[in-house]
Amino acid sequence: MSKKYRTHNCNELRREDLNNDVLLSGWINKKRDHGNILFIDLRDNYGITQCIIDKDNLNFKKLEKTQLETVVSIEGKVIKRSKETINNEIDTGEIEVAIKNFRILGSCKELPLPVFSDQEYSEDIRLKYRFLDLRRKKIHENIILRSKVISFIRNEMAELGFLEFQTPILTSSSPEGARDFLVPSRLNPGKFYALPQAPQQFKQLIMVSGFDKYFQIAPCFRDEDARADRSPGEFYQLDLEMSFVEQEDVFDVVEKLLVSTFKKFSEKKLLFNKFPKVTYKDAMLKYGSDKPDLRNPLIINDITEIFFRDDVYFEIFKKLVKSGSMVRCIVTKNTRDKPRSFFDNIDKWAKEQGASGLAYFTFEKDKTLSGKGPVGKFFSPESLEEIMKLTGAEIGDSIFLACSKKTELEKITSLARDKIARDLELIDERVFAFCWVVDYPMFEKDELTNKIEFSHNPFSMPQGESDKINFDKPLDILAYQYDIVCNGIELSSGAIRNHIPELMYKLFSIAGYTKNDVDEKFSGMINALSYGAPPHGGIAPGIDRIVMLLANEKNIREVTMFPMNQNAQDLLMNAPSEVSDKQLKELNINLKIKK
RNA sequence: GGGGGUGUAGCUCAGUUGGUUAGAGCGAUCGCCUGUCACGCGAUAGGUCGAGGGUUCGAGUCCCUUCACUCCCGCCA
Numbered sequence: 169m170s171k172k173y174r175t176h177n178c179n180e181l182r183r184e185d186l187n188n189d190v191l192l193s194g195w196i197n198k199k200r201d202h203g204n205i206l207f208i209d210l211r212d213n214y215g216i217t218q219c220i221i222d223k224d225n226l227n228f229k230k231l232e233k234t235q236l237e238t239v240v241s242i243e244g245k246v247i248k249r250s251k252e253t254i255n256n257e258i259d260t261g262e263i264e265v266a267i268k269n270f271r272i273l274g275s276c277k278e279l280p281l282p283v284f285s286d287q288e289y290s291e292d293i294r295l296k297y298r299f300l301d302l303r304r305k306k307i308h309e310n311i312i313l314r315s316k317v318i319s320f321i322r323n324e325m326a327e328l329g330f331l332e333f334q335t336p337i338l339t340s341s342s343p344e345g346a347r348d349f350l351v352p353s354r355l356n357p358g359k360f361y362a363l364p365q366a367p368q369q370f371k372q373l374i375m376v377s378g379f380d381k382y383f384q385i386a387p388c389f390r391d392e393d394a395r396a397d398r399s400p401g402e403f404y405q406l407d408l409e410m411s412f413v414e415q416e417d418v419f420d421v422v423e424k425l426l427v428s429t430f431k432k433f434s435e436k437k438l439l440f441n442k443f444p445k446v447t448y449k450d451a452m453l454k455y456g457s458d459k460p461d462l463r464n465p466l467i468i469n470d471i472t473e474i475f476f477r478d479d480v481y482f483e484i485f486k487k488l489v490k491s492g493s494m495v496r497c498i499v500t501k502n503t504r505d506k507p508r509s510f511f512d513n514i515d516k517w518a519k520e521q522g523a524s525g526l527a528y529f530t531f532e533k534d535k536t537l538s539g540k541g542p543v544g545k546f547f548s549p550e551s552l553e554e555i556m557k558l559t560g561a562e563i564g565d566s567i568f569l570a571c572s573k574k575t576e577l578e579k580i581t582s583l584a585r586d587k588i589a590r591d592l593e594l595i596d597e598r599v600f601a602f603c604w605v606v607d608y609p610m611f612e613k614d615e616l617t618n619k620i621e622f623s624h625n626p627f628s629m630p631q632g633e634s635d636k637i638n639f640d641k642p643l644d645i646l647a648y649q650y651d652i653v654c655n656g657i658e659l660s661s662g663a664i665r666n667h668i669p670e671l672m673y674k675l676f677s678i679a680g681y682t683k684n685d686v687d688e689k690f691s692g693m694i695n696a697l698s699y700g701a702p703p704h705g706g707i708a709p710g711i712d713r714i715v716m717l718l719a720n721e722k723n724i725r726e727v728t729m730f731p732m733n734q735n736a737q738d739l740l741m742n743a744p745s746e747v748s749d750k751q752l753k754e755l756n757i758n759l760k761i762k763k
Numbered sequence: 764g765g766g767g768g769u770g771u772a773g774c775u776c777a778g779u780u781g782g783u784u785a786g787a788g789c790g791a792u793c794g795c796c797u798g799u800c801a802c803g804c805g806a807u808a809g810g811u812c813g814a815g816g817g818u819u820c821g822a823g824u825c826c827c828u829u830c831a832c833u834c835c836c837g838c839c840a
Contacts, residue, residue, distance in 0.1 A: 202803085203796035222797065236790085253798055261800090278791060280773060284801085285789080287775055292832055345840040365840085392839045625840055661840090734833065 173241055173273075179215025181260050185246045190265060192217060193241040193273065195303065196234060198284050206232055208267070210242060213308075217260045219244060221267040231270060237283055237300070239274035242267055291725070295739040298730055310727050314715045317433055318385055321406055321711075324425050330383040330408060335370035337363060337387070343689050344626055346390035349401070352755040363389035366708060369693050371409040372627065372665055375704040376696045383408040385711060393734075396723045397657065397713060400736035403724075405660070406714075409706030415648050415664055418705050419443070419604065422652065422660075426709070430600055433718045439463065439601040443652070447607040456496075456582030458608075461656030462601035464589040468581045469559045470496050471569075479548035485527075485571045495571045496581050498588060499559045503566040504530045504540075510591065511541065514568065517587055523570060523580040530566040531556065543569075575615070586656070600654055600717065607631070608649040611642045611678060622679050624649050627672075627693070628663035629705075634671050642678045652709060654717060662707025669697045 174193045181190065197211035206228065208219040219242050221228055234240065244265040255261035280296075281289050283303045294301040302308060322332065341348045341362035348362035364370075366388045374382045386407040394400035410418060423443055430438060439462065451458050454467050474480055475489040485495055503510075511528050518526040529541030537549040547555070561567060568588065570580050589595050610630050612623040620642055628647040630637055637645060648664035666672050672694065676686045686694055715727040725731040732738050752759065 198800075200799045200802050201796085202799065205797040205799085207799050207802085209800070216800095218800070220798085250798080253800085255800055257800080278773065282774060282790065285774085286801095287789085289774070290770085290832065293774080342840090346838080368840090390839060393837085395839090396834070398839070622840060627840090735831095 177214040178210050178212040178217045179259050181217055181246050181263050181265070183248070183262050185263065186248055188246050189243070189268075190246055191241060191243050192219070192265065194239070195283075196236050196238050196240060199232075199234075199236065201232055208242070210240070210265075211303075215260060216258050218255070218258075218264040219267050220264050225267065227267065227270055231267070234272065235276045235278070237276040237279060237303075238272060239276070241271045241273055243269040243271075291733060292739060295725075295731065295733055298740045302729065307726060310715070310719045310721065311729055313433065313719055314711075314727055317429065317715055317718060318711065320429060320432060321425065322385070324428060325383045325406075325408070328381075328421060328425070330381040331379055332384055333374060333379070333382055334384065335364070335367040335374075335386065339364050339370075342369075344622065346392050349389045349391050352757060354754050357756040365390050366405060367407055368625070368627065369690070371407060371706060372667075372693065372701075372704065373696050375409055375411045376667075376699070376701045378411075378702075380411045381409075382706075386708070394732075394736070397716065399712065399724050399728060400732050400734065404711040405708040406711055407706070407708045409704060411702040411704045413664070413703070413705050415606070415650065415705065418662060418664075418707055419650075422707055422709065423602075426602065426652070426714075429714070430718065434600070437599050439599045440603070443602040443604050445604045445606050448605055448609065449607065451605050452578055453496075456578040456580075456585060457656075458605050458651065459653045459656055459658045460603065460605075461586065461595070462603050462653075463595045463599060463655055464585060465594055466498050466500070466585045466589050468496050468498055468585060470494060471555055471558050472496075474551055474555055474558070475571075477548075477551050477554075480546060480551045482527075482543060482546035485569070488571050493571050493573055494577055495569055496577055497555075497559060497570070498568045498581065498585055499561040500566045500568070500588060500592060501562075502564045503592070504532065504564040506566070511566070514584070514588060514591065518570070518580065518584060521580060521583055523572070523576075526580075526584060527569040527571075528566060531561055531563050533563045537563075541566075602652065602654045605651040605653055606649075607646045608651075609643060610645040610647040610649075610675065613643065619680065620678055622675075623647075624661065625663050626676065626679070627665050629666045630671070630675065634668065639674060639678065648705065650707070652707070657713055657717065658710075659713055660707050660709035662705065664703070664705035667697055667701040667703055669694055672697070 171191055173191070175191045178192055178194050192210055194210040194212035197209040197216060200207040204223045206221050208221070208231070210217050210219050221231055242265060244267045246263050247266045249262060249264055279300065281293055281300055283300055285304075289301075302311065325332070338351060338361040341350065341360065342365070345365050348365065351361040351363065353359045353361060367384065367386050371382055384407045386405050387402055388405055389402050391401065408421075410421070427438060427441055444462070446460060448458055451460050453470060454460070456468055472489055472494040475482065475486050475495055480486065489495060515525045515528065527543045529539035529544035529547075531552065532538050532540045537552045538544060539547045539552055555561065555567065559567065568584060570577060570584065572580065609623050610628065611620050613619070614621055624647065628649045631646040631648055639645075649661070650663065651661040652659045666675065673683050673686055677683070681689075712724050712727060716722070716724060719727055721727055730738065730740060737743065
């Protein structure tokens, strides 16, 4: 045989190959030893082929003793399986390979974790032996999916006329945003590079440089704490930017791209092909969150006004409302027959979340309208009528009420909306519900310091003609700033950028930056905008989260090849690690570690 | 920085009210078995019960401290 390692991969052989001599290479996935006959499942990236040997073969004893996950090449003849022994679960299930000879290409020690198993394993072992973990079927397929999704997106973007460019990894620290990863400069003692949190300024410079449409599968680095859907340190964005566009032009491109990607790579249906738009203000009121899960049909309503009525006797809420709290509610359809435990569980759950609980009652009508449940008695029939008008509730529906200050109220009603919908099984897990969240405010007030700050991206364009914007009421200024949300997960945010230097200075001054500050911190940007900048805008969908949705995974490590753990350590490569005194000296760094 | 969960054999887990020598499945080693595909059967080895301290006649189990992993809050323009 002329080939050294293989004539076929482990997912290739079919009935047509019967009686051919073949050479396969792969890992021993599983052995089934019958004493006088031995079955070997040989696995590679492509699939599994069953190989068989009997005791008359001189290699029998040796193969019988070979460990699982040993890499071997097997020489043999393709033979037919009898009808009863065909395995329909693998593509090569109609044939098997009668082993003539075999060779060990890579031996294997006793395994710290089994590869052939659907069991779940602790993260630290999986990450330490990631190369074994990645052999396992599910995660192996997730990583392949990720590759295919990225290739597909690249092709689509090229189709749509975008050019792919690389931007620097060593760049400068910026004052806004997340904590930077810093890299000391040897040639410039005492100075540091920062890894980019996103190629934000570079992509704008690319537009100013006249390239019109840019994209990149861009690594982004932010030194913040991890979550299940957030890697510590690094993640990838489909970063894109376009010149001479308005918000709608960006929306068209991204919708086209996401619709085709999600249709291609998932069985799940898209609830909307044209993504609905929700204003930030509406999102916060109706869903309590700027990343609403639109699969969830429940809506939050504000009924604060009810608690000013004289025929409402719910004194705790009335007192809180007088001191500036608000009351918001969630109505559930036709839940009059739900057991008491259903309601009490939700109330108990709310208390666990740190809220004072959720009051509830059910709308009933005998002769007159009444509220059934612990707090129902505090409402007159007329006030109940009014609540029904405000919320669209009907007889037989129930209502959950929360009373608090705005931010806290949004938080608890948002959580409650999700909790109640899950308890009632109202969320359809078989769909993707995309939406745009639009009209973000340009500024917000820090609740602790009372300072005005940029609420999102300081480079966003404020809405309205620049000479008509009322800068005296900065909190009322909206921005051409938008997010894409899918099933309650924030996929990306973007904006039409502010390309007018004077307007930029003005907005920065509201956030407390002088002209000098801006010139210094964003010199590259502001300088470039002064030499003929086109109007432009873009967005940056998160690749990891897109793949998570497509792979139906809740944890980002399931779609990341070599992730770090929650403490930002790479257990396989032992990063971060100490470095030599020589290295530190070259960088003019002294360590002062608190013990 | 704060809160919750978990930690027992190489791996996944059980372990009752504090009570004799800490168990099971998979894996490993040895033996038997010619049609399995999670093959089957028998035997053997394998344990600092995360670590340290305390209570007790006696601690895997109760208490305190601490470490690791994980989930959440803060943070993430």
